[in-house]
Amino acid sequence: MASASYLRLKQASVLPGFGVTLGYTLLYLGLLVLLPLGALVVKASGIGITGIAATATDPRVAAALETSFSISLLAAGVASLFGLLIAWVLTRYDFPGRKLLDAIVDLPFALPTAVAGIALAALYAPNGWVGSLLEPLGLKVAYTPLGIFVALVFIGLPFTVRTVQPLITEIENELEEASSTLGATRWRTLWSVLLPPLLPGVLTGFALAFARAVGEYGSVIFIAGNLPYVSEIAPLLIVIKLSEYDYTGATVIATIMLAISFSVLLLINLIQAWSRKRFGYV
Amino acid sequence: MHGNSLEVAGAKTSSRLRSVLPAVGLMVLGGVGLLPLTGPASAQSQLLNVSYDPTRELYREINQAFADDWKAKTGETVSIRTSHGGSGAQARTVIDGIDADVVTLGIPSDIDAIVKATKKIPTDWRSKLPNNSLPYTSTVVFLVRKGNPKAIKDWDDLVKPGVQVITPNPKTSAGGRWNFLAAWGYSHTKDGSADKAKEFVTALYKNVPVLDTGARGSTVTFAQRGLGDVLPAWENEAFLVLDEFGRDKFEIVVPTLSILAEPPVALVEGNVDGKGTRKVAEAFLGFLYTDKAQAIFAKHHYRPIKSEAAKPEDLAALPNLKLFTIESLQGNWDDIQKNNFDSGGLFDQISKR
Amino acid sequence: MSDLSAALALPVSSQQSVVTEKKPIRWLAISIALVFLLLFLVLPLVVVFVEAFRRGLEGFLAAFQEADALAAIRLTMTVAAIAVPLNVVFGLMASWAIAKFEFKGKSLLITLIDLPFSVSPVVSGLIYLLLFGAQGLFGPWLMAHGIKIAFALPGIVLATIFVTFPFVARQLIPLMQEQGTAEEEAALTLGASGWRTFLKVTLPNIKWGLLYGVLLCNARAMGEFGAVSVVSGHIRGLTNTIPLHVEILYNEYNFVAAFAVSSLLAGLALVTLALKSFLEWRHGADLASGTHR
Secondary structure: OOOHHHOOOEOOOOOOOHHHHHHHHHHHHHHHHHHHHHHHHHHHHOOHHHHHHHHHHOHHHHHHHHHHHHHHHHHHHHHHHHHHHHHHHHHHOOOOOHHHHHHHOOHHHHOOHHHHHHHHHHHHOOOOOOHHHHHHHOOOOOOOHHHHHHHHHHHHHHHHHHHHHHHHHHOOHHHHHHHHHOOOOHHHHHHHHHHHHHHHHHHHHHHHHHHHHHHOOHHHHHHOOOOOOOOOOHHHHHHHHHHOOOHHHHHHHHHHHHHHHHHHHHHHHHHHHHHHHHHOOO | OHHHHHHHHHHHHHHHHHHHHHHHHHHHHHHHHHHHHHOOOOOOOEEEEEEOHHHHHHHHHHHHHHHHHHHHHHOOOOEEEEEOOOHHHHHHHHHOOOOOOEEEOOOHHHHHHHHHHHOOOOOOHHHHOHHHHOOEEEOEEEEEEOOOOOOOOOHHHHHOOOOOEOOOOOOOOHHHHHHHHHHHHHHHHHHOOHHHHHHHHHHHHHOOOOOOOOHHHHHHHHHHOOOOOEEEEEHHHHHHHHHHHOOOOEEEEOOOEEEOEOOOEEEOHHHHHHHOOHHHHHHHHHHOOOHHHHHHHHHOOOEEOOHHHOOHHHHHHOOOOEEEOOHHHHOOHHHHHHHHOOOOOHHHHHHOO | OHHHHHHHHOOOOOOOOOOOOOHHHHHHHHHHHHHHHHHHHHHHHHHHHHHHOOOHHHHHHHOOOOHHHHHHHHHHHHHHHHHHHHHHHHHHHHHHHHHHOOEOOHHHHHHHHHHHHHOOHHHHHHHHHHHHOOOOOOHHHHHHOOOOOOOOHHHHHHHHHHHHOHHHHHHHHHHHHHHOOHHHHHHHHOOOOHHHHHHHHHHHHHHHHHHHHHHHHHHHHHHOOHHHHHHHOOEOOOOOOHHHHHHHHHOOOOHHHHHHHHHHHHHHHHHHHHHHHHHHHHHHHHHOOOOOO
16 A cells, blocks of 8 residues: 555555545545535626525525624623633533433533424423423513524534533643642632633634534524514524525525525634644643 | 745645545545445436425415326336425526425516526427416415404505515515515505505505514514514415414404515426436326325415315415515516516615614 | 542632643633533433423333335445445555555545545535436446346435545554554564554454444434435335435324334434443543644
8 A cells, every 4th residue: 555656645654545545534524515605606706706695685685694703602602601611610610410401411411402393392482391481471481583593502502511621620720729728719710820721612612603603504494483683593504595485595505604604613723723822622 | 025035935836746646535535425425326207396485385285286196007106396485586596506496486586586596497388388487476475463462454554654564585486476576566556556565565664673594484583583573474374373372462454455466386307317217207287186195285385276176165264365466566577577676676775774 | 630620629729830720710601611511401302302202111112113214224234334444444454554654645535535425415415416416427328237226225315425535544544643553563574564563463452442433433424414415305114214214204294203212212312422431431541632633
């Protein structure tokens, strides 16, 4: 297998199988991911920049993108904030049922989104367990943008918990002790000694939760009102455009969302590169 | 920058790749190539009926009746599969290539859409079957909560401030389109002007808190989730709610005027020959016009075209009300679809903030 | 770590430790976390089972006596049985190439493998329609040759492969990177073949991580809704997977059956979580640190 032709490509290694495995990887990736995504981009670009811009600025499309983005940002923020707290509680404190909670944090990864959707709708509807408690307070969750928010928090919750947990474990106690010895209050220690190294984890978790939330469909459609300009999310609008035989519209929205996904992934890589440089680990 | 590095890697790998391609190709074939083989075998005499949202219960019974009938006549076993969803969305799956033998959709313009996009259905599909290819008709009535707390009697009550109306998205649902056209036609008949009618539907859709993608989604929102004061619905759907949820929870209000809803059927000619199902598919569509099928339509609260075939008590259950056709007000279906529901049409205009 | 926190939680020490918060604050933080997890995670799970058994065991079982439900279960298992092994093969290939060798463009390759994670499920379905739908790129050719991909099993499998694409690879890459190449090199030096080296040296090292990746991949494959919904065509008894069948039942006012079938998927999720926790507890060291990168 080893030959001069690819010694330039990779460092010399006695291990076999580079050509086969990389070839298979590129082929599988190309056929199943890049070719279909490429078809999407080609189809969308068929209408030209002006066409894309016209679709993207169509009031209903713009409203759906705005709804998806703003609620996803908010939900990812809340999920990250509570995720940080939950990660801290699960790692640093001991209490009965801690292990069980730790396991259940991953539920949104394992529970199918459609199931999550009907369960959340049943819970937060005006006649549901939680919804009936909130209704007297004038708080409507299901079939409002708040419902989308609840579904997206559910979807995004595990990300920050899981990105921050290993970082909390790695913090050395000496740092805290030193900080305390030097006269810092516990809050000060938390804020200036413990939080900074956790920040890359929080940011990565936030970005992952955001990327997932923007594209989420199954859990949201059951609980959102799906009302244009109010509670219609971008993925639903893709489905609606398809039902209207508006393939171009659907592919343009899809391409915009794809561009966003890719940017978020690049952002995550940048955060990790930055944190490797700053803290020496991810 | 990243892009370049992969291209470079790709270019350098390519010579190497050539030698491993046969091996890789085999592997891919071993995996992906197997897929068509493991796909569901197409048994003979299997029909696919692509239908709209509220006909789930109806076709369950019709399919069985037809299968029995076909077995008795020919000795062959036929199994009929159905797919349900918003009528527009269903038409789209046919356009995208689902191999439907027959389509039974909620509104003529959805079949027209298939005609235009694929030519799998001939332009003159309406004349291929009796009664403009309409084996039954229906209309739009109101479903309200028991006791009618908001005192809803007619369309005018739906535009009053503080009344919440639940109706599906006209862009994706045939029921949603009939509701929209019924409201428009009511106002147009009463006030005699298209401008007034536009104002009327604008006010009505201001009262809509949820737009589901299909009629069934709206019914679930209204009946199960307890949202809204009134559900303008397919007549058959309103009766179904009474049957499913109980007459002690909801009641039907019949407006003074409503629309004649026309859900058509058609043979997907472009599919049946390739599948060899033309004969049985045509028989299925013909069966819809038999007394047996007509009685089933009435039983499920659709309006049969041969009322003599239906049970008298089923017919008696259907309310008497004045019906108008939308063609009499807005002309042909191409224009109806274009002016109201296509991009930039009336519905888009009134739903702008 | 856990014995440290256990020690800290002991009420015996009168002296306030410098490496934890005051007790009231600890309990406040625990309470907030508990309420939040209860409200957002536990209750939805509970509601699925409560609604599923609303009409007792009989009502629950009735949901599984329907031919369409059984067909949906069969289809979902078939799809997972094809998609998961294909992604396992890919995951092994990709992680071998990426973890054991140095080459240019590696980080971009990893990003591309990650891409399906953040692509909307709806888009994942749409792209296959654009390729294989009747109006799509290969649609007319496929039609002419009588090959069905969209609205049939192959389309559903492709969409499922796409959404579960990174799971196994992402699990194995950091693990294999951490383990380096020394063991394999030693085996090769001793005269073992490459294939034998992989089977006897590499595979035992990564088996728990592999199992872990397969678990997550399988859970997602069986539960995918959005992507499959776009390519399925919703033909009862033929192209409806379990999640799509749930939607259908939900839309037919058959809420008990919808939740009963859902409980099957929720049960699968719980089993997945239990196995996952077991693997983490028993073989934590063999799973590498980065579970989710």
